[in-house]
Amino acid sequence: MPNQKIYFDHSATAPVDPEVFKAMAPFFSEIFGNASSIHGFGQAAQTAVDEAREAVAEFLGAKTNEVIFTSGATESDNLVILGLAKPGEQIITSKIEHPAILEACREMEKRGAEVTYLGVDAQGLVSLAELQKAIKAETRLVSIMYVNNEIGTIQPIAKIGEMIKELNQTRKEKIYFHTDAVQAANYCEMNVNKLGVDLMSLSAHKIYGPKGIGALYRRSGTPLKPIQFGGHQEAGLRPGTLNVPGIIGLGKAVELISQDKKNLGEIRKLRDYLIEEILKIIPKAQVNGDLKNRAPNNAHFSFYGVEGESLLLLLDQRGIAVSTGSACSSGSLEPSHVLMALGLNPLLAHGSLRITLGKFNTKKEIDRLIEVLPGIVEKLRKMSPLK
Amino acid sequence: MQYSAEVMKHFTNPHNQGQISDADAIGEVGNPLCGDMMKIYLKVDRLPLAADRLEDKIVDIKFETLGCAAAIACSSILTDMAKGKNLKDAFKIEKSDIVKGLGDLPPVKVHCSILASDGLKLAIKEYLEKQGVLDQYPEIKNLSLPECFHE
Numbered sequence: 001m002p003n004q005k006i007y008f009d010h011s012a013t014a015p016v017d018p019e020v021f022k023a024m025a026p027f028f029s030e031i032f033g034n035a036s037s038i039h040g041f042g043q044a045a046q047t048a049v050d051e052a053r054e055a056v057a058e059f060l061g062a063k064t065n066e067v068i069f070t071s072g073a074t075e076s077d078n079l080v081i082l083g084l085a086k087p088g089e090q091i092i093t094s095k096i097e098h099p100a101i102l103e104a105c106r107e108m109e110k111r112g113a114e115v116t117y118l119g120v121d122a123q124g125l126v127s128l129a130e131l132q133k134a135i136k137a138e139t140r141l142v143s144i145m146y147v148n149n150e151i152g153t154i155q156p157i158a159k160i161g162e163m164i165k166e167l168n169q170t171r172k173e174k175i176y177f178h179t180d181a182v183q184a185a186n187y188c189e190m191n192v193n194k195l196g197v198d199l200m201s202l203s204a205h206k207i208y209g210p211k212g213i214g215a216l217y218r219r220s221g222t223p224l225k226p227i228q229f230g231g232h233q234e235a236g237l238r239p240g241t242l243n244v245p246g247i248i249g250l251g252k253a254v255e256l257i258s259q260d261k262k263n264l265g266e267i268r269k270l271r272d273y274l275i276e277e278i279l280k281i282i283p284k285a286q287v288n289g290d291l292k293n294r295a296p297n298n299a300h301f302s303f304y305g306v307e308g309e310s311l312l313l314l315l316d317q318r319g320i321a322v323s324t325g326s327a328c329s330s331g332s333l334e335p336s337h338v339l340m341a342l343g344l345n346p347l348l349a350h351g352s353l354r355i356t357l358g359k360f361n362t363k364k365e366i367d368r369l370i371e372v373l374p375g376i377v378e379k380l381r382k383m384s385p386l387k
Numbered sequence: 388m389q390y391s392a393e394v395m396k397h398f399t400n401p402h403n404q405g406q407i408s409d410a411d412a413i414g415e416v417g418n419p420l421c422g423d424m425m426k427i428y429l430k431v432d433r434l435p436l437a438a439d440r441l442e443d444k445i446v447d448i449k450f451e452t453l454g455c456a457a458a459i460a461c462s463s464i465l466t467d468m469a470k471g472k473n474l475k476d477a478f479k480i481e482k483s484d485i486v487k488g489l490g491d492l493p494p495v496k497v498h499c500s501i502l503a504s505d506g507l508k509l510a511i512k513e514y515l516e517k518q519g520v521l522d523q524y525p526e527i528k529n530l531s532l533p534e535c536f537h538e
């Protein structure tokens with residue numbers, strides 16, 4: 001079926017699950033009340049929001065008053081980075097975080113905070129020892145992403161949580177631990193107590209929910225200042241009329257994750273098959289990022305002597321959607337900061353290709369990619385002066 | 388960012404792609420560190436009666452490019468524009484001509500067109516050098532090109 005469109009870019013966004021869409025539908029024109037209004041229209045919306053909040057809390061093993069709805073992970077990340085540490089205090093993060101963390105950290109540096117950016121090893125993993133070394137009396141916040149959005153590596157969040165908990169027992173000023181768990185929610189342990197996190201960012205559209213809605217988990221007692229003003233909603237931490245349909249969608253999406261968890265083995269099998277075949281068929285190819293500590297849906301390749309944007313566009317012409325960390329496609333013309341942090345040769349970053357599977361992908365679709373990709377790589381290599 | 392239909396046409400089916408094994412000159416630009424590289428091969432007809440080597444004519448031109456769709460499209464249209472021209476006119480092909488020929492380029496991609504016009508200029512310089520006449524063309528001799536466009 002050459003004209004069938006195939007979507008392999010689920011770390012960018014995922015389609016809304018039809019069940020999520022169905023759950024949201026009544027909350028546009030029928031149950032449209034402002035959840036803050038005390039009349040019946042408002043209360044109907046409020047009841048549904050409460051239920052969604054319970055679903056999210058249950059998903060995280062948290063209390064309902066620890067769930068703050070936001071417009072998405074970028075806002076959740078900003079709220080944490082900008083709203084917790086004070087000038088003179090230190091934030092520790094990693095070099096492979098999402099720009100929502102990194103750019104907010106740069107802003108905090110301007111505001112007088114100290115930020116330490118931890119490197120990662122060649123496999124894309126943060127070292128616990130290095131983190132421990134970086135911690136000092138001024139450390140206020142540690143923010144390490146759960147699953148990397150490009151290479152899919154899973155950071156040892158529970159171990160970091162444990163370490164920080166232990167350190168906190170003898171510290172005057174507590175260290176708070178945040179994780180951006182956007183890419184982890186579908187696949188990993190999300191219980192905030194098991195992970196030992198104080199704060200966690202979530203986004204709905206990566207888990208088959210709608211765009212424009214997310215959440216921040218905030219453990220009770222964690223100090224946080226709002227970054228926007230103008231209402232009492234979400235305990236004043238996130239003022240603004242609640243996005244009721246979005247919240248309902250997020251609630252449904254996390255419910256479905258628990259049901260879908262049994263299918264994770266399937267995605268992993270498809271992904272492993274894809275990696276195995278591609279490395280077998282295409283010469284001078286490699287996989288980037290740790291293979292063991294890795295989200296089961298992520299395959300990240302580099303093809304020597306090929307440029308990623310060209311690769312992406314030729315695949316797109318064949319109806320297959322993927323992503324790349326090539327400098328040419330970045331807008332800033334900088335290669336991916338994640339791949340650079342791995343110490344990847346810039347030429348290999350240039351020829352990088354990210355394939356992120358989703359729950360609706362099939363073996364047939366993988367086979368189609370395996371059929372098409374080698375020819376495209378060969379075509380571009382033929383065109384290249386680099387032999 | 389979106390590419391024009393013309394860019395996509397050249398990118399999908401580039402013209403004059405490949406090598407010339409007995410090329411009279413080769414221009415190589417780009418930098419493996421940024422990842423973008425371009426090689427322009429020239430086959431030039433040396434006019435025996437002309438005193439000015441810039442009157443010699445490009446009879447064949449081919450390119451090899453490692454880069455984005457814009458870089459490949461720019462290489463392709465550049466070779467179309469240069470083929471059949473004498474070196475003097477070919478040397479005058481600027482990035483703006485390439486951009487116009489492609490019916491526009493996204494702003495972040497304009498540097499890819501410079502890569503192409505520079506590649507041709509370097510090839511012409513090499514040709515003059517091989518003919519032993521480069522000193523007569525100080526403007527071409529002193530051509531200075533940036534090393535890396537990703538800045």
Ligand code: FES
Nearest residue numbers: 328454455458499
């Ligand atoms: S070749 Fe890198 S942006 Fe065009």
